[in-house]
Amino acid sequence: xxxxxxxxxxxxxxxxxxxxCMKCGKCDGRCPxxxxxxxxxxxxxxxxxxxxxxxxxxxxxxxxCLSCMACVERCPRGVAPQGxxxxxxxxxxxxxxxxxxxxxxxxxxxxxxxxxxxxVSAYRKxxx
Amino acid sequence: xxxCYYPGCTLKTKAKELDRYARLSAEALGVTMEEIENWQCCxxxxxxxxxxxxxxxxxxxxxxxxxxxxxxxxxxCSACHxxxxxxxxxxxxxxxxxxxxxxxxxxxxxxxxxxxxxxYLEMLRDIVGFDAIKEKVVNPIGKKIGAYYGCLLLRPGxxxxxxxxxxxxxxxxxxxxIGATPVKYPMRNECCGAYVxxxxxxxxxxxxxxxxxxxxxxxxxxLVTACPLCLYNIQKxxxxxxVYFTELLAEALGVK
Ligand code: SF4
Ligand code: SF4
Numbered sequence: 001x002x003x004x005x006x007x008x009x010x011x012x013x014x015x016x017x018x019x020x021c022m023k024c025g026k027c028d029g030r031c032p033x034x035x036x037x038x039x040x041x042x043x044x045x046x047x048x049x050x051x052x053x054x055x056x057x058x059x060x061x062x063x064x065c066l067s068c069m070a071c072v073e074r075c076p077r078g079v080a081p082q083g084x085x086x087x088x089x090x091x092x093x094x095x096x097x098x099x100x101x102x103x104x105x106x107x108x109x110x111x112x113x114x115x116x117x118x119x120v121s122a123y124r125k126x127x128x
Numbered sequence: 129x130x131x132c133y134y135p136g137c138t139l140k141t142k143a144k145e146l147d148r149y150a151r152l153s154a155e156a157l158g159v160t161m162e163e164i165e166n167w168q169c170c171x172x173x174x175x176x177x178x179x180x181x182x183x184x185x186x187x188x189x190x191x192x193x194x195x196x197x198x199x200x201x202x203x204x205c206s207a208c209h210x211x212x213x214x215x216x217x218x219x220x221x222x223x224x225x226x227x228x229x230x231x232x233x234x235x236x237x238x239x240x241x242x243x244x245x246x247x248y249l250e251m252l253r254d255i256v257g258f259d260a261i262k263e264k265v266v267n268p269i270g271k272k273i274g275a276y277y278g279c280l281l282l283r284p285g286x287x288x289x290x291x292x293x294x295x296x297x298x299x300x301x302x303x304x305x306i307g308a309t310p311v312k313y314p315m316r317n318e319c320c321g322a323y324v325x326x327x328x329x330x331x332x333x334x335x336x337x338x339x340x341x342x343x344x345x346x347x348x349x350x351l352v353t354a355c356p357l358c359l360y361n362i363q364k365x366x367x368x369x370x371v372y373f374t375e376l377l378a379e380a381l382g383v384k
Contacts, residue, residue, distance in 0.1 A: 013177040029338045032335055036328060063327050066335075067173060068319035069283035073293055084174045101326060109326060113364070115142040117207050119324035120172040124183065126135040 006091060007053050014064030014087035016080035018100040026080045027071035037061035041071045041081035048084050062089040063100055067125065095128045130196040131251070132201050133161035136208040137169040143356040149378035150204050150248055156264065156270065156381045157256045161202060164193050170211040173323065181228045187215035188229050192239045204248045204357035204374070206280035210288070213245045217287045247281065247290065248374070249298055249354065258305040266382040267308025274348030275299030275310060276339065277317045278358045295380065299352065302373065304381035313346035315339045320361040331359070332361045340366035352376060 001009070011018070027041040028034055032035050039047070039059040047056050062085055071081040101122060110119075139147035152162050168186035190212065194201035203209035218225040219341045220241025230238045230374060246254075252261060277296055285293035296317060300310035318339060321332020343351060350369040353359050362370045378384040 002317075015176065015178045017361075023149070032321075033324070033331060036331055064324060064331060066279075066319045066322045066324055066331075067176070067328075068279040068322065070279070073283050073285055080176075082350050083176050090177045106326070109329075113142065113360055115138045115358045115360050116169075117138040117172050117205070118323055118325060118360060120137065120169060121207070121357065122326040124173045124175065126170050126325055126327065 003053055007048075007051055010048060010053075010084070010087045010091055013090065014048065014083040016045075016083040017046045018079065018084060020077045021045045021049065021079050022077055024076065026074050026076060027079075028068045030074055032068060032070065033061070033064045033066050036064040039114070041085070044084045044088065045081050052083070056073055056088045057092060059088065061085065062092060063126070065089075066116075089125070093126065098128065129158065130160045130162050130198065130323065131246075132164050132197050134164055134167055134170075134190050134201055134203050134208055134212065136167075136173075136203075138203045138356045139205055143359070143372070144201075146204060146354070146356065146372040146374055149372065149374035151383065152383040153374060153377045153381055154248075154251075156383050157252075157261065158297065159251065159256065162191055162197075164197070164201075170208045172207045172211065173210045174214040178222075178224075181225060181232070184215045184225065185229060186216065186232065187212045188219060188233060188239055190232070191216055191219065191241075191245070192235055193245045194243045199242065200246055201242045201332070202246050202248060202251060206278060206353075207357065209247045210280040214287055216241050216243060216245050216249055237337045247354075249281075249302060250290065252297055252302060254378075256300055259375075261302075261305045265305070265307055265380045267380050269303070269376055269380055272311050272332075273303050273306050273308045273376075274313055274343040274346070274351045275303060275316055276343070276351045276353045276358060276362065278353065278355050279317070279319050279322075280355060282317055299373065302377075303352070306376060308376070311343065311346050311348040313343045313348065315342040320358045322361070325361060333365045336361045336365035337367075340368045344368060362378060
């Protein structure tokens, strides 16, 4: 895929219109992962609109977004920052060798109480 | 009455109590939960990328089964409910997803979102009624309890249509019905840190602690949830007792 194709695909699968963003910062304001985000929720939206693909693909924030949907719920312009973040993360992990978690990292983390739901969710979000 | 029920993977393993007390309580309230045949794991998280199809098929299979078996599908785990309800919305409103999913599944009759997805709490509110529950309570709970909604039942509000996503009351109303004192606190619909526990342990630690602190400062003695992952994160990091809402219901109804 060319750079342009990749960008267009992110726009398409994000399911949201980044150009509608008015940069109010409301999404950042209630994002529970804000402190752990190098690229902030509103920046994901703006980078897509401005075509800054490299910054998007290099972000660490894609691993810290909780998909809690607070940003989507609270955006006054009907934009979905989470939709953009997931589109970027999917773009990254759909490339060979880019999975977010490695199987050998799991056993040391797993304790007695860990619910299947956690493992299934994490695999769905981080790996392809 | 009988209603098709989708338990999901975690309710068969680490969250057996959520399931068991729900079934016992439902029976006591005149509802029989019939587990659907050959259900498959819903995937636990709804894939938001608009080109995801295969990851939604297990939900469509369950929905189609329910369509032919009474038209309603009861869910209990917050995550299953979120995934199945949102996939149902896609099957109703997203022509691309509907066409591709149907092409793949090749059902006798195409599935187009006909099934009504109902969470157990909605069943208590809308089918049984909180007043009817109140009448059947034999052991009023009598504790100050904070409802912990988390994200999955409420958001996105337009699709979930569960309750007011910013100021929900359904669990508080439920707590009142079983004789507990609901404690409202601002962080009750904030995220516990979810699956990021596997990638960045610190995030759920901080989130869960903040939620418990907030509930505590408003006078809660314990929390209730409908989500095994919320329970796990809060129990591990929060330091406040947290139980499944169905356990309290069974206790109040005297069937525990
Ligand atoms: S809340 Fe919406 S409009 Fe405001 S900065 Fe975020 S995406 Fe843009
Ligand atoms: S979905 Fe992600 S970006 Fe949006 S508020 Fe939640 S953690 Fe932040």
